[in-house]
Amino acid sequence: MKVPLSVVDFLRRAEQVYGQRVALVDEPDQPAPPWPDLTYAQVAERARAQAAGLDALGVPQGARVAMVSHNAARLFTSFFGVSGSGRILVPVNFRLVAEEVKYIIEHSGAEVLLVDPELDDALSGVTARHRFVIGKESDDELYRFGVEPRPWAPDEDATATINYTSGTTARPKGVQLTHRNLWINATTFGWQMGVNDRDVYLHTLPQFHCNGWGMVYAVTGMGGRHVILRKVDGAEILRRVEEHGVTMLCGAPAVVNMILDAAATWNGPIPGRDRVRIVVAGAPPPTRTIERVETELGWEFAQIYGLTETSPVLTMNRRRQEYDSLSSADRAGRLGAAGAPAIGVEIRVDSSGEILARGNVIMNGYWNQPDETAKAIVDGWFHTGDGGTIGDNHVVSISDRKKDVIISGGENVSSIEVEDAIFAHNEVAEVAVIGVPDEKWGELVLALVVKTPGSSLTEDDLIAYTKTKLAGYKCPKRIEFREALARTATGKLQKFKLREEFWTGRERKVN
Numbered sequence: 086m087k088v089p090l091s092v093v094d095f096l097r098r099a100e101q102v103y104g105q106r107v108a109l110v111d112e113p114d115q116p117a118p119p120w121p122d123l124t125y126a127q128v129a130e131r132a133r134a135q136a137a138g139l140d141a142l143g144v145p146q147g148a149r150v151a152m153v154s155h156n157a158a159r160l161f162t163s164f165f166g167v168s169g170s171g172r173i174l175v176p177v178n179f180r181l182v183a184e185e186v187k188y189i190i191e192h193s194g195a196e197v198l199l200v201d202p203e204l205d206d207a208l209s210g211v212t213a214r215h216r217f218v219i220g221k222e223s224d225d226e227l228y229r230f231g232v233e234p235r236p237w238a239p240d241e242d243a244t245a246t247i248n249y250t251s252g253t254t255a256r257p258k259g260v261q262l263t264h265r266n267l268w269i270n271a272t273t274f275g276w277q278m279g280v281n282d283r284d285v286y287l288h289t290l291p292q293f294h295c296n297g298w299g300m301v302y303a304v305t306g307m308g309g310r311h312v313i314l315r316k317v318d319g320a321e322i323l324r325r326v327e328e329h330g331v332t333m334l335c336g337a338p339a340v341v342n343m344i345l346d347a348a349a350t351w352n353g354p355i356p357g358r359d360r361v362r363i364v365v366a367g368a369p370p371p372t373r374t375i376e377r378v379e380t381e382l383g384w385e386f387a388q389i390y391g392l393t394e395t396s397p398v399l400t401m402n403r404r405r406q407e408y409d410s411l412s413s414a415d416r417a418g419r420l421g422a423a424g425a426p427a428i429g430v431e432i433r434v435d436s437s438g439e440i441l442a443r444g445n446v447i448m449n450g451y452w453n454q455p456d457e458t459a460k461a462i463v464d465g466w467f468h469t470g471d472g473g474t475i476g477d478n479h480v481v482s483i484s485d486r487k488k489d490v491i492i493s494g495g496e497n498v499s500s501i502e503v504e505d506a507i508f509a510h511n512e513v514a515e516v517a518v519i520g521v522p523d524e525k526w527g528e529l530v531l532a533l534v535v536k537t538p539g540s541s542l543t544e545d546d547l548i549a550y551t552k553t554k555l556a557g558y559k560c561p562k563r564i565e566f567r568e569a570l571a572r573t574a575t576g577k578l579q580k581f582k583l584r585e586e587f588w589t590g591r592e593r594k595v596n
């Protein structure tokens with residue numbers, strides 16, 4: 086027998102098995118009226134009401150529904166209400182500026198757009214056939230309680246979400262993740278992290294970022310509790326861990342640093358000692374940070390590696406039995422690598438040092454960009470654009486990046502996209518954007534600029550100009566003006582040479 090895998094399975098099980106449990110605790114401090122604590126039966130009811138509401142609007146199966154939202158119970162429920170009724174959810178990065186969001190809405194052809202109230206003004210020029218501000222307006226107009234939604238015959242190969250990600254092109258690409266991709270990622274990730282019905286999961290990770298790495302599904306399927314966090318802040322994370330008995334959270338190394346900083350001035354014992362496990366990815370965390378998680382917080386540290394294109398989990402590095410007898414420092418050293426392939430994932434390194442992957446978590450392709458898909462998936466292997474090695478016990482280490490991408494605070498920044506934005510300024514003759522190592526954010530965006538003759542452009546002017554075009558985290562934090570930029574004989578920028586002076590003496594060329 087073959088029954089199609091779909092995200093419906095996770096919420097259906099939670100509703101049947103754990104229906105009366107508190108499933109979802111919304112963020113209390115948000116511009117929309119927060120939802121009350123909801124049981125799994127109530128979450129399922131709201132997901133059905135949302136599906137019935139989309140039916141009433143005439144939004145067909147296969148249509149795209151975009152949400153630009155901070156973490157919220159309403160976004161959480163849409164992972165089931167939208168995808169679970171055969172539509173495609175497009176969770177959009179809430180840090181993007183209007184021009185960037187507009188591109189995504191148009192490119193994805195979204196029929197419905199839901200906008201966070203805090204972003205409504207800034208995104209007033211961005212619209213779709215149906216546009217709702219998230220909160221009272223969307224509650225009143227989108228949800229049809231007591232109406233059975235139109236049935237959807239699940240298709241595991243149908244696209245469930247399209248997640249836009251900045252990569253090697255000037256515009257972000259829409260990664261199509263199927264129900265099958267999401268199902269396999271959630272179950273393998275959940276299993277290997279030991280997700281269970283006692284888990285209380287704190288949403289420190291943006292839900293738009295690869296669907297919160299799939300934890301929205303994994304924790305739901307096991308009947309764990311979701312606690313929503315709207316804005317990431319170290320002390321607030323510790324407070325929520327204490328208040329809700331949190332057992333698990335995920336984040337980029339920058340989030341770990343924020344928690345460690347807050348812990349240094351925390352009054353009393355650190356909450357969650359010997360209980361919390363924190364899963365980190367996005368960039369290779371420094372060994373010292375890993376050790377401090379164990380010694381200063383008393384939390385378990387685990388690392389994963391992957392990409393939006395891979396749902397995301399490709400490899401996992403979690404404390405194994407053999408590490409028990411090691412010192413904290415040595416154990417941290419072992420946990421500093423990306424980890425061994427997750428079940429069902431095959432990894433190899435090609436002759437150029439690029440990491441290639443195969444498995445059921447790898448995307449269906451980029452939305453409406455077959456040429457880009459063909460470049461990414463070649464002969465059945467997905468090209469990650471990351472450089473690395475495979476060591477003992479098949480542990481993968483990421484040491485370099487083959488693609489022109491900067492990762493700052495766990496979010497991808499396409500160098501080309503930033504170069505395009507800067508180059509649009511009429512006093513810029515040449516520009517190269519590179520990532521340079523930074524203590525707090527891992528990498529920082531640095532622009533090397535050659536001005537047009539006679540220009541009096543300043544660093545501040547140019548940063549301010551870029552901010553009108555790109556999300557803040559993509560804008561250069563520093564600009565250095567140069568007379569010329571290193572180029573090859575054919576005129577191509579030599580990024581590796583430009584990067585060299587900032588990265589000398591480092592073992593890894595990514596941070």
Ligand code: AMP
Pocket residue numbers: 250295365366367368369370388389390391392393394397422423469470471483486492495496497
């Ligand atoms: P994204 O698609 O935004 O999730 O970004 C994926 C990229 O983040 C990968 O291609 C890597 O360059 C980087 N990345 C993710 N996890 C790790 C990790 N554990 N170590 C090093 N780099 C990572």
